[in-house]
Amino acid sequence: MSANAPAQPPKPPFDPAPATLAKPSLARRVFGGLSGRLYWRTFFLIVLLVLASLAGWFQSFRVLQLGPQVEQTSRQITSLIDLTRIALVHAAPEYRTALLDELVKREDIYIYPREASDQWTPMAHTDFTRRLTASVDQRLHEKLDFADVVNGRSGLWIGFRIERSDYWLLLDRSRIDPSLGEAWIIWGVLATLLAMIGAAIIARFINRPLRDLSIATAMVREGDFSQQLNETSGTQEIREVNRGFNRMARALQEIDQDRALMLAGISHDIRTPLARLRLEAELSVPDPQARQDIIADIEQADSIISKFMEYARTASPVRESVDLPDLVTKIMADYSKDADLRIRMPSNAEAQALADPLELQRIIVNLIENARRYGRTPGSNRVELDIGISKRSNEVCLSVRDHGPGVTADHLPLLTRPFFRGNEARTAAKGTGLGLAIVDRTITRMAGRLEISNAKGGGLMLRIWLQRDPADVLPPPQL
Known part of the structure; x- marks a missing residue:
């Protein structure tokens, strides 16, 4: 407080508005700042476009692959059931056990007798499984039971009949996996990474000339005309913009120098006669009030000149x-x-x-x-x-x-x-x-x-x- 201010000022404390302004969250400041920059906006836009394109192609391949995959899986299941039936029907009873063991060893195919007490969970209904069961039933001309779990063991379980006996056929679950596989995922990740790298390069290529132009413009706005843009590299449009900016900066610098020189000359030329007028007023005007008014007018004119010079100052x-x-x-x-x-x-x-x-x-x-x-x-x-x-x-x-x-x-x-x-x-x-x-x-x-x-x-x-x-x-x- 100043020396002459009382301990209890009569006015209420001033409004400390800057200290109480609501602060945006850190995430909002960070992402808001990024989204406001041309580089990041271009980068994110290119990445989103590439990801959308990859998603479209992925879905297209998935849809186009679904039909052939259903047909292929259905053909494999019906072939296995038909071969199993033929093998068990025509094989001698003493060789059936050895035949089932051979199927397990060579094809990873398990055949179990189906009991009435078996606890089984029907296969989950998806577009792929619905189409698969319908195709298998149509090929075999009978209704089969498809299960995900039988007696606590998961897998691809298919219930079928051989003559008057019921059996379970257990296959590896991967036979009906409708996904595109790990290879597609790996290639998708690699494509995304390449897209991000390409987006960063393209965004940098687009943003760099604009960033240089923005920096040079800010320096010119602050009175620094030393920044010159490259007129030999980049595309033809960028070179033309840089040449135009450099010419404009040089012209503004010349105008600014002429203005400063003109104001300095005006200040010097006007202040000299003002000093003589003040001296003459103090010596020649007998009326004290008139003399004081003249001196006040002269001081005001000198103050106006000082303001002009201060406003025209260009030094950083x-x-x-x-x-x-x-x-x-x-x-x-x-x-x-x-x-x-x-x-x-x-x-x-x-x-x-x-x-x-x-x-x-x-x-x-x-x-x-x-x-x-x-x-x-x-x-x-x-x-x-x-x-x-x-x-x-x-x-x-x-x-x-x-x-x-x-x-x-x-x-x-x-x-x-x-x-x-x-x-x-x-x-x-x-x-x-x-x-x-x-x-x-x-x-x-x-x-x-x-x-x-x-x-x-x-x-x-x-x-x-x-x-x-x-x-x-x-x-x-x-x-």
């Missing part, structure tokens, strides 16, 4: 770790003797942000001066400011709230537009209309962002979001 700030509470405390100390200004900040605030200390100090002072000009509390001639500092994930929020009349909702998006002044909504104070535009421009160059809204209970709320110092981010707890 150097970011370093900044102790926000310490910086705000020093600024508050500079305003401690101003009786018309009261600044409050929680004493336990702490946060480290990545920013240019000098530029950030200018931003905070600019916001304070903007509040002094437009944010006086209704019914008084004082300005009351609440400064809050909060941390969220990898960002730090510095909020500045006044208790003035606020701004109409339709004017809020226009406050950062150069030369816009919302005098109708606040006061009739005069200014250049560059204050918040300079703040927004400088914060953007520091990889931050500015949010402006009306505060609950009245007044204007400005939130500055900056990247958090990695050293200030606590590591996750060890489980």
